[in-house]
Amino acid sequence: MxxxxxxxxxxxxxxxxxxxxxxxxxxxxxxxxxxxxxxxxxxxxxxxxxxxxxxxxxxxxxxxxxxxxxxxxxxxxxxxxxxxxxxxxxxxxxxxxxxxxxxxxxxxxxxxxxxxxxxxxxxxxxxxxxxxxxxxxxxxxxxxxxxxxxxxxxxxxxxxxxxxxxxxxxxxxxxxxxxxxxxxxxxxxxxxxxxxxxxxxxxxxxxxxxxxxxxxxxxxxxxxxxxxxxxxxxxxxxxxxxxxxxxxxxxxxxxxxxxxxxxxxxxMSKSIGNIERVHDLVRKHAPEALRYALLSAHYRQPLDWSDTLIEQSARTLDGLYGALREVDAVEASASIPNAVENVLDDDLNTPRALAVLSELAKKLRHAWAPPGGPDYPRDGAKLSELAAIKGQLLGAGKALGLLQQAPAAWFGSQAADDNEAARIQGLIDARTAAKQGRDFARADAIRDQLAAEGIALEDTAQGVRWVRKR
CATH class of the missing domain: 3.40.50.620 (HUPs)
Structure with a gap:
């Protein structure tokens, strides 16, 4: 094109x-x-x-x-x-x-x-x-x-x-x-x-x-x-x-x-005073979420800026990085898919390019979903399929300046010190034990405690993972 x-x-x-x-x-x-x-x-x-x-x-x-x-x-x-x-x-x-x-x-x-x-x-x-x-x-x-x-x-x-x-x-x-x-x-x-x-x-x-x-x-x-x-x-x-x-x-x-x-x-204008400085925003929010938000509308159109937009962008990136985290062990080379190149060729249509990212993440999750549990063996053909889709997702992100860090870095697990990570994991383990013991009140209380601390829990095929909210 x-x-x-x-x-x-x-x-x-x-x-x-x-x-x-x-x-x-x-x-x-x-x-x-x-x-x-x-x-x-x-x-x-x-x-x-x-x-x-x-x-x-x-x-x-x-x-x-x-x-x-x-x-x-x-x-x-x-x-x-x-x-x-x-x-x-x-x-x-x-x-x-x-x-x-x-x-x-x-x-x-x-x-x-x-x-x-x-x-x-x-x-x-x-x-x-x-x-x-x-x-x-x-x-x-x-x-x-x-x-x-x-x-x-x-x-x-x-x-x-x-x-x-x-x-x-x-x-x-x-x-x-x-x-x-x-x-x-x-x-x-x-x-x-x-x-x-x-x-x-x-x-x-x-x-x-x-x-x-x-x-x-x-x-x-x-x-x-x-x-x-x-x-x-x-x-x-x-x-x-x-x-x-x-x-x-x-x-x-x-x-x-x-x-x-x-x-x-x-x-947004300095003369009006209704501004948010980049210098402050990158210290309050994940910078990649800010970038995603700026690309979420076509460049020629006005963009309504809000905390809600930033939060939505961060949650979307959670999903994209979550898909990559599922296949973290699968090696792949970034390759920009034609679907992304075509929409960018159409007057830099970044919203449609972001939609392609979401479609690829969904496709990657579907290809990864194990029919027999997380330890289900995957043959060479399946691994090649996963590597190809992952490479396209990474390439699509690269074309937009997104998804270029490790999933662990995005989710902040590297930022938490060992004691804090161990404490959070201990609470998650206690919640899992409470659910297994059918003490759902205790399990809900632990979830609520973590939520109050800004920790969201994700139930995945590989177990419970936690994400620090931004």
């Missing part, structure tokens, strides 16, 4: 073929590092990380860049409030971001450009825009002239006149037109800045991504991705800057946007 992606530039599902048949290019907008990111900010890195792996499998290579915005007014404010240089803020929270993404199973991009390391490229691009008549200097600022670019609005489908009319609130006097946006702005002595032909200053946010994408992926990239909240004005402005600086060359052939997370009935 051919990989098809929904291109927001055309609003259509289109077959994807890269400019270089052996090495597509992918750019994903990364974080502004002035604080910990919230879980909504993690959706893009998770789902587009799955896309990155898929592109590598399809085409053999990939150049994947995800930037770090490390100069911004929010960063300046945080540094001023704490009395430290901006690097103290950006270094800390860039490291925290990488740590949090790693906890969610996000593989780092091939390239992670930082804005402050690309000031020369940014200045050069601004000079190109001025020379081509698409930008102008005014009172220490350099602004992009929106009216000079006929294609402005083609991504967001917004009428330029309406956009300009909407920009008339708080219009700076040095702008020729209300819709013109900043490429470079002056810095006072107490703000970070760099020397430029227009004086000491710093770049605007939009030009940073344009310059970094061009520096590492070339003037035309195959796929540009990010949150749908960035479609306007950020991505719209990127297109205008990049195409005007490069003589009209297409900036990005495909535009992919992930939907927002809703929390408490509203879009």
């Amino acid at each position: 051919t990989l098809r992606l929904h291109n927001n530039l055309t609003r259509q599902l289109e077959p994807f073929t890269p400019l270089d048949p052996t090495c597509p290019t992918l750019y994903v907008c990364g974080p502004t590092v002035y604080n910990y990111v919230h879980i909504g900010n993690a959706r893009g890195p998770v789902v587009f990380g799955v896309l990155a792996d898929l592109l590598r499998r399809r085409f053999g290579g990939l150049r994947y860049a995800r930037n770090i915005t490390d100069v911004d007014d929010k960063i300046n404010t945080a540094a001023r409030e704490q009395g430290v240089p901006i690097s103290a803020i950006t270094d800390r929270f860039a490291a925290a971001y990488r740590e949090d993404m790693a906890a969610l199973g996000v593989v780092p991009p091939d390239i992670e450009p930082e804005a402050t390391a690309h000031i020369p490229q940014i200045v050069t691009m601004i000079e190109q825009l001025i020379t081509a008549g698409h930008a102008y200097a005014a009172e220490g600022h350099v602004l992009f002239s929106v009216g000079s670019y006929a294609g402005y609005g083609k991504l967001s489908r917004r009428d330029p006149d309406e956009m300009l009319a909407g920009a008339r609130v708080d219009v700076a006097p040095y702008k020729r037109d209300p819709g013109d946006f900043v490429l470079w702005k002056p810095s006072s002595d107490d703000l970070p800045g760099w020397e430029s032909p227009w004086g000491r200053g710093r770049p605007g946010w939009h030009i940073e991504c344009s310059a970094m994408a061009a520096a590492h992926l070339g003037p035309t990239i195959d796929i540009h991705a990010g949150g749908v909240d960035l479609q306007f004005p950020h991505h719209e402005n990127e297109i205008a800057q990049s195409e005007c600086a490069h003589g009209g060359q297409t900036f990005a052939r495909f535009w992919l946007h992930n939907g927002m997370l809703n929390f408490g009935g509203a879009k």
